[in-house]
Amino acid sequence: MERTTCLIAGGGPAGMFLGLMLARAGIEVTVLEKHGDFLRDFRGDTVHPTTLDLIDALGLREDFAKLPQRRLNDVQIPIGGRMVQLATLARIPGRHKYIAMVPQWDLLDLLARAGDVEPSFRLRMNTEAVGLVHQAGRVVGVRYRAKDGTEGEIRAELTVACDGRASVLRAAAGLGVRNWPTPFDAWWFRIPRHDTDPAGLIPVVSADRVVVMFDRGDYWQSATLIAKGSDAELRGSQPVGVIMRDLAEVVPWLADRTEALRSWDEVKLLDVKLDRLDRWYTDGLLCIGDAAHAMSPVGGVGINLAVQDAVAAARILGPKLLSHSVTTADLARVQRQRILPTAVIQGMQRIAHARVIRPAVSGKLPVSNATETPLALRIFRRIPVIRSLPVFLVARGVIPERVPDFARRA
Structure with missing residues (x-):
């Protein structure tokens, strides 16, 4: 029977960042990714300023800069045949005043290479977590299935579900989820x-x-x-x-x-889905990212929020995993740390769904080929607070997380 200290199901941004940070603390980590590579088209490719800060802190700035990318500095909207600036990231605080558009497979490959340097990091491709292993009412690992048909179990002190909005593990745990309708x-x-x-x-x-x-x-x-x-x-x-x-x-x-x-x-x-677990954990299992809270694509913040979950989990749980003393109370701390940013962003998305998206898909919004800039847009552009707050929340998020010292290489 295979064993590891922390088993991470899902090799997306949250899973790979978490695995790398924990491995840098000397914690034995195994990441399971069901595909043979990271090449999936139309995955979220936005890398927000807080994630760019994380990449810098991990000492990966130069390697990241070599990846093919574009920088989003401005948001423009066509009005009467001309382009009108709606918002700019030039005024947000911090080093990175832009959102990087990077093919997600390139970012994940970069994290995989960084993980390979760490002796305690193991990435298993073509291997899917298909169920949970329980012992005395506690999650003690996962059942897996490899692409070649091989099946087995991996026991772990902690299992982290990063397997997305259709999470197999959160379903297996029977965690209650709250759904909001999306139009x-x-x-x-x-x-x-x-x-x-x-x-x-x-x-x-x-x-x-x-x-x-x-x-x-x-x-x-x-x-x-x-x-819908x-x-x-x-x-x-x-x-x-x-x-x-x-x-x-x-x-x-x-x-x-x-x-x-x-x-x-x-x-x-x-x-499109918008949901959130009532409780992100059970004894031996923690859900983060889309497995804990599926986000709407409005604002393109899903990846950034998931990565911030990973940073919080690494900072809170890293020392506990090193001392082999993780408790359910520690998992609850991760949810308490991340519930406010998640609730705020999802609240904003629900407002956008009701006030903008629903009228838009039903043809009830003013069209952008009108000859004059709409009054609401003129007010938005002229009042600094109104103009800057949504940009700040999208770019920097709510309560950005600090990278734990044991993972830093800057």
Whole structure:
């Protein structure tokens, strides 16, 4: 029977950052990742300033700088055929006044290489945690299944579920979850980008389409919002080209790319969820990231929030794992530390769903090809506090976590 001190299920950003930090404390860590590599298209690629601070503190700044990336400094919106600045990150505090757009597989590969340097770090690809192992009412590890069909158990003093919004482990633990209805799903797709295009983040609201476009250098990573549960009906009732034709009516410089989408296979569906566990833990098991709180894509904050969970877990639990003395009370401390930032961000997302997204997908928002800037937008841009607070919360979050000293290499 295999044993480790900390078993982490899921090799996403939260799992990989947590595994690296704990391994740097000398804690035996095993990370299970069900895929053979990290290559998944349309994963969240935003790396926020607090995560950039973490990368610096871990001594990975130079390696991170070598990764292909774009910097999002500004948010612009098309109004009457011209681009109007909606927000800027230039005024936020800290070293990093931008959001880095980095292919997530490159970031995860970087963390895996950093982990390989640590003697107590082990990453097992093609291995999925499929259930929990209990002993005397306590979680003592996981059952796993490898891609080659091999099955087995790994015993651990602590199991951390980082296996996403469809977490197998949180379901196996029977933890109660609170769900909030979401009025939309999202279609992800790519649009070729020209050097003459504007840069940054561009939200577009038309009479028929709500799209958010992220500058990725040679292409726009784009999401269009659709009414919840309407994916199959829309795909069956219209050609894929209607997406780009609707978009070009509002964004004239895309008129030469109306044929960019040729097949529905190029359009990926994101089933939007918003939920949160009542309790993120049980004896021997802790859930963090999307396994504890599935986030809406509004604001693109899900990855940043998950990584901050990982930092808090490493700081609180690292010394306990070293002394082999982790208790359920310690796991509760992690939730208490992270519940306020999670609740605040999810509250903001729920307001955005009700006030902006629901009217947008039902065609009741003012369209952005109007000739004049809407009054609400003019007020937003002119009052510093109103303009800066949402940007600050998206970029820096609520109660940023401090990297534990044992993980620092800066």
